[in-house]
Amino acid sequence: MNKIDIIIVDDHLLFSQALNGLISNFKEFNVLAVLSNGKDVVDYVSNHNKLPQIVLMDIQMPIMNGIEATQWLKDNRPEIKVLALSMEAEENTILKMLRAGAKGYLLKDIHPRILQHALKEVHKVGFYYTENITNTLLNSIDKPEQSSAIKLKERELEFLKLCCSEMTYKQIAEHMFLSPKTVENYREALFEKLEAKTRIGLVLYAIKEKIVIL
Amino acid sequence: MNKIDIIIVDDHLLFSQALNGLISNFKEFNVLAVLSNGKDVVDYVSNHNKLPQIVLMDIQMPIMNGIEATQWLKDNRPEIKVLALSMEAEENTILKMLRAGAKGYLLKDIHPRILQHALKEVHKVGFYYTENITNTLLNSIDKPEQSSAIKLKERELEFLKLCCSEMTYKQIAEHMFLSPKTVENYREALFEKLEAKTRIGLVLYAIKEKIVIL
DNA sequence: ATAAAAAAGGGGAAATATCCCCTTAAAAGT
DNA sequence: ACTTTTAAGGGGATATTTCCCCTTTTTTAT
DSSP states (O other): OOOEEEEEEOSOHHHHHHHHHHHHHSTTEEEEEEESSHHHHHHHHHHOSSOOSEEEEOSSOSSSOHHHHHHHHHHHOTTSEEEEEESOOOHHHHHHHHHHTOSEEEETTSOHHHHHHHHHHHHHHSOBOOHHHHHHHHHHHHSSOOGGGOOOOHHHHHHHHHHTSSOOHHHHHHHHTOOHHHHHHHHHHHHHHTTOSSHHHHHHHHHHTTSSOO | OOOEEEEEEOSOHHHHHHHHHHHHHSTTEEEEEEESSHHHHHHHHHHOSSOOSEEEEOSSOSSSOHHHHHHHHHHHOTTSEEEEEESOOOHHHHHHHHHTTOSBEEETTSOHHHHHHHHHHHHHHSOBOOHHHHHHHHHHHHSSOOGGGOOOOHHHHHHHHHHTSSOOHHHHHHHHTOOHHHHHHHHHHHHHHTTOSSHHHHHHHHHHTTSSOO
């Protein structure tokens, strides 16, 4: 009987190693590699002949996160199924991950048996969506405004991040090598896009959307 | 040879089960139980004769968190050593956990061997402090103000929360039934206490300290 | 009881932020 | 080739924030 090859990607070594042990005990599966960030997956897939059938992917990781890595796999190796495994139960994150191509989304507080079942399903039918995830999707349909849909340009993002410091606009301008007047344009553009009336509003948006992390 | 009895406490079932497998493979240890929050530890310890020598404790858990559970153990069963195992690397959390009586503090991204070594050390000499933790302690000594120790008065807190909205100070004054000039006093007092130079600084503080939740 | 601290309010000035409307040059789309 | 969009910058006015120094009344400590 052929085992299903799996790659585990998680930056918490203790977790990924423990998971390795766990999955290796499932008779259907073989852990091909345990990697610690998205970049490692890209490298692995680019340099090995034997590829995994399933990648069990964390989301928050350094260098290249799970969303970017999943997108890359969808674009370059669509035959590899990604199953997301994260602690993050936030709607936005789930949506981003699914849009990037994940075939399922599990939370880290599930029972090992669920993981085993999910892996088998992903292999057999190509996906595994829990009730949890489905509900989240339903919720996000109900709300008209999906905040994260607002796309900011590189420079706007840079400006927004700087707004979340105690710099004045003049200082921000210097930092961005722009005239204070140009920086004002950025401010006004963001006020409109993000429906903010003051700089505080920009800061609140940036933090809510995790554009800046505190 | 007597094995060292351990209890694992973590609300992420997948992680705790995987950890269980991992530790059970270490020949020196025996996993007595896998529990999912602080309250379960208190119940377990209260109702069993065979007690663990070490509790491997997560921090963020529902019902009763790791800090409270560790404090309870210190007060009621001081012979049981608690080794904290968390993803949270924030200074405040580490300090709280150590003050509550933890004999060490590991991050979840360590190598399994470190965990094994830490458990052995905790059993042998009673504690295991990594370089990481020691540095954090040193840092917190260097800064005179240990953030969460800053105590704000009721009214200051109310004002601070309002600062985290798009209201102007004049509007905040009306809302608090104060003159704009009095509100200015609050602002200046908070600038000093929280070492902020602008209102943005106040907002960042309030969010960091979870005085306002986004 | 009395000194000290806290709470409330103020004057006046300079710096910043906010608003609205406008110009020019480069880039992108068609 | 031509229009549209974007990036960069400006003028000028008003509102808000920030700063520093001050008074009065009420609370709190000793």
